[in-house]
Amino acid sequence: MYFFGKTDYSRPADAALVFGARAYANGEPSQALYDRVRTACDLQCAGVVKTLIFSGGPGDGAFHETDVMRRMALNAESPPNPSCSIYKD
Secondary structure, eight states, rough: OOOOOOOOOOOOOOEEEOOOOOOOSSSSHHHHHHHHHHHHHHHHHTTSSEEEEEEEOOOOSSSSSSHHHHHHHHHHSSOOOOOOOEEEO
């Protein structure tokens, strides 16, 4: 495992763009996708960012990456604002 340091680069922002990663055919996120969405939710719940914007492509099956990301965000232990912004490219 590689670490780039312990510096916290988070800054207050109106929005955070969360890039997609693999979503499996059963609708489950890959570890990379899970980590990205979890970090974004933590930042929003902490009040660092106001809006989450999910960007991604088609998943392995019928599930689009952004649909999996949105579902994760809405089901998070500390759910973010339910009006998460979604951008499908």
